Amino acid sequence: MNILVCIKQVLAAAVRVFPDADTRWIRSDSDEYVMNRFDEFAVEAALQLREALSDGRVDVISVGPERAEAVIRRALGMGADDGIHIITKTCGPIPPAVTAALMAASVRNRNYDLILTGVMSEDDMNAQVGPAMAEMLDLPCATAVIQIERRGISTVYVEREMEGGMRDALEIRLPALLSVQSGAHPPRYPSLSRMLRANRRPIETIPSTDLGMTAPDIHVVRTAFPGKTRAGYFLEGSASEKAAQLLKIFQARSLMR
Amino acid sequence: MTSTILVIAEHADGQIRPVTGEIVACARQLQQLQPADIRIVVLGDPVETLAETLSQKTGLPVDAIRTPHLAEYHGDTYRDVLTDFIKELQPRYICAAHTSQGLDFAPGLAVRIKAACITGVEAIVEADGEICFTRRICGGKLTADIASPNAQIVLSVLPGSFSADSSNATTAGAICYRTAISETSARTIPCGVLRSSVKASGITEADVVVAAGRGIGDRENIALIHRLTALFSGSAVAGSRIVCDQGWLDYAQQVGVTGFSVQPALYIACGISGAVQHVSGMRASGFIVSINSDPNAAIFNVSDICIVEDLKTFIPLFIETATSPHPD
Numbered sequence: 275m276n277i278l279v280c281i282k283q284v285l286a287a288a289v290r291v292f293p294d295a296d297t298r299w300i301r302s303d304s305d306e307y308v309m310n311r312f313d314e315f316a317v318e319a320a321l322q323l324r325e326a327l328s329d330g331r332v333d334v335i336s337v338g339p340e341r342a343e344a345v346i347r348r349a350l351g352m353g354a355d356d357g358i359h360i361i362t363k364t365c366g367p368i369p370p371a372v373t374a375a376l377m378a379a380s381v382r383n384r385n386y387d388l389i390l391t392g393v394m395s396e397d398d399m400n401a402q403v404g405p406a407m408a409e410m411l412d413l414p415c416a417t418a419v420i421q422i423e424r425r426g427i428s429t430v431y432v433e434r435e436m437e438g439g440m441r442d443a444l445e446i447r448l449p450a451l452l453s454v455q456s457g458a459h460p461p462r463y464p465s466l467s468r469m470l471r472a473n474r475r476p477i478e479t480i481p482s483t484d485l486g487m488t489a490p491d492i493h494v495v496r497t498a499f500p501g502k503t504r505a506g507y508f509l510e511g512s513a514s515e516k517a518a519q520l521l522k523i524f525q526a527r528s529l530m531r
Numbered sequence: 532m533t534s535t536i537l538v539i540a541e542h543a544d545g546q547i548r549p550v551t552g553e554i555v556a557c558a559r560q561l562q563q564l565q566p567a568d569i570r571i572v573v574l575g576d577p578v579e580t581l582a583e584t585l586s587q588k589t590g591l592p593v594d595a596i597r598t599p600h601l602a603e604y605h606g607d608t609y610r611d612v613l614t615d616f617i618k619e620l621q622p623r624y625i626c627a628a629h630t631s632q633g634l635d636f637a638p639g640l641a642v643r644i645k646a647a648c649i650t651g652v653e654a655i656v657e658a659d660g661e662i663c664f665t666r667r668i669c670g671g672k673l674t675a676d677i678a679s680p681n682a683q684i685v686l687s688v689l690p691g692s693f694s695a696d697s698s699n700a701t702t703a704g705a706i707c708y709r710t711a712i713s714e715t716s717a718r719t720i721p722c723g724v725l726r727s728s729v730k731a732s733g734i735t736e737a738d739v740v741v742a743a744g745r746g747i748g749d750r751e752n753i754a755l756i757h758r759l760t761a762l763f764s765g766s767a768v769a770g771s772r773i774v775c776d777q778g779w780l781d782y783a784q785q786v787g788v789t790g791f792s793v794q795p796a797l798y799i800a801c802g803i804s805g806a807v808q809h810v811s812g813m814r815a816s817g818f819i820v821s822i823n824s825d826p827n828a829a830i831f832n833v834s835d836i837c838i839v840e841d842l843k844t845f846i847p848l849f850i851e852t853a854t855s856p857h858p859d
């Protein structure tokens with residue numbers, strides 16, 4: 275079974291971000307980028323399938339500027355076989371339908387049995403690229419998947435997560451696309467030896483301009499800090515002053531003696 | 532011809548989900564900015580009771596599509612049946628819920644009907660003369676207002692963002708029945724709904740909940756959270772999904788949309804970013820204190836007290852302050 279995993283490079287969760295009126299997008303105080311965490315789970319799920327079946331390959335694909343190469347290298351370090359990088363020039367956000375169309379166009383004739391994406395990207399949070407790409411490729415699709423098992427040669431059994439701890443079980447005919455929810459199989463760390471090998475491996479690059487495609491237009495008009503729903507009182511002073519203030523607050527509210 | 536805003540009703544277990552009322556509230560707000568008729572569509576088998584509930588509650592016209600064998604949600608069937616219906620009705624806006632169902636069928640539906648798709652909508656505003664849909668980005672730290680000139684737009688409405696009208700409508704809306712010819716999809720075969728065996732581990736009854744997020748950095752630091760929790764009576768340790776995925780805490784301790792909802796008198800969020808999926812499970816707490824090293828963390832927008840500190844140094848310091856003999 276040949277599997278393709280779509281991986282995105284995103285700003286690390288702890289990086290501070292600010293609205294930017296000029297670009298109508300965002301600014302950040304550092305450029306610490308990581309692999310979207312849900313995509314790490316998708317890579318892990320793919321590697322486990324490959325290991326369980328002891329055949330087939332796991333490739334990864336990413337759409338992004340030059341720096342996105344780092345997440346492809348990381349996935350290779352985790353154990354993926356090959357990487358495809360669709361190189362974009364824009365610094366602004368790429369609409370999810372465009373990202374989906376770019377990837378769909380470049381994998382259409384590559385005969386993957388299974389395409390995995392993360393359930394959503396931590397930065398854009400659209401939860402769209404996977405199911406949109408499935409439709410573009412006319413593939414059956416399930417989202418928020420937390421369990422995947424191979425059944426026979428042409429189907430997989432999956433469980434998708436729903437609200438209230440319920441799961442929807444499905445049997446899906448291959449080829450198919452699944453969006454993977456984080457779950458009980460934490461992604462492995464790239465091993466040092468694999469990482470060294472990964473760094474020497476050639477990565478296929480495709481300029482996004484070669485893929486000519488269109489999608490309905492959506493655009494960002496502005497970005498902002500969200501409003502507060504509570505007092506949001508920031509304690510001031512040194513750490514020990516804050517600790518003393520917090521204790522007083524708890525005592526005043528009889529939350530602590 | 533007036534344009535139409537179509538609401539796709541969500542149901543499960545034979546009941547209309549409360550989020551459907553919120554989608555209607557969103558549609559009504561949109562109607563203020565863009566005059567249009569609102570219609571509700573519901574798919575199912577049987578569909579009669581669902582349609583009657585919708586028409587009585589909202590007073591809006593309902594299209595009830597009897598879809599043979601569709602008792603529960605099924606993505607392929609939803610996309611097929613809705614595509615045919617939308618091609619006929621030509622609504623300007625199509626509003627679904629940003630839930631495990633909406634998330635599953637809405638983006639593909641949009642591609643199929645060549646509509647734009649904006650997910651996780653939590654507000655509607657007008658800016659630069661355009662109708663914009665506000666949604667969270669960057670783990671909830673910022674919002675982005677999104678617009679589209681496309682003739683058709685699919686929206687998914689974030690649960691908890693629009694308040695549903697709880698009173699019944701004075702006159703019920705007309706119901707229009709039809710039957711969809713749906714071939715049992717050979718691509719995705721439903722194998723039933725499984726119920727989880729995970730029971731909440733005391734976090735739903737506790738007066739004080741101390742929750743750990745990925746900001747705790749390491750499994751070892753869970754001990755710190757336990758020590759902080761032990762200072763309070765009637766307290767329990769909870770966590771974000773990531774912490775449970777890591778195996779640092781049990782899934783029975785997970786707070787959020789896919790975990791448990793808690794409303795203790797006090798909720799202390801330690802190293803939690805404040806993603807909407809987490810916040811929806813704790814925002815009803817009496818008093819919320821958050822410790823996070825990022826002054827712009829989204830969790831601070833839903834907190835009463837905000838502490839910008841490294842939890843690894845602040846929590847031990849607080850424990851020491853709270854347990855040292857009082858000066859007076």
Ligand SMILES: Cc1cc2nc3c(=O)[nH]c(=O)nc-3n(C[C@H](O)[C@H](O)[C@H](O)COP(=O)(O)OP(=O)(O)OC[C@H]3O[C@@H](n4cnc5c(N)ncnc54)[C@H](O)[C@@H]3O)c2cc1C
Nearest residue numbers: 744745746771772787788789790802803804809824841842
């Ligand atoms: C369909 C779906 C359902 C989901 N359901 C849930 C759910 O039920 N519950 C849930 O929790 N999540 C859920 N999630 C995941 C959710 O979107 C977030 O990814 C998750 O809540 C983030 O967890 P976190 O805040 O622990 O980690 P992160 O987002 O990584 O945040 C870590 C925080 O810790 C801070 N930090 C780092 N170091 C320190 C330090 N030393 N001291 C203090 N602060 C520090 C950082 O500034 C950051 O704010 C769901 C996601 C999806 C797509």
Ligand SMILES: Nc1ncnc2c1ncn2[C@@H]1O[C@H](COP(=O)(O)O)[C@@H](O)[C@H]1O
Nearest residue numbers: 280281337391392394395400401402403
């Ligand atoms: N630029 C990208 N490159 C590769 N995969 C992506 C990209 N953007 C999104 N994806 C995939 O689509 C999933 C959902 O992203 P989103 O629709 O942005 O929430 C992610 O978890 C990735 O697997």
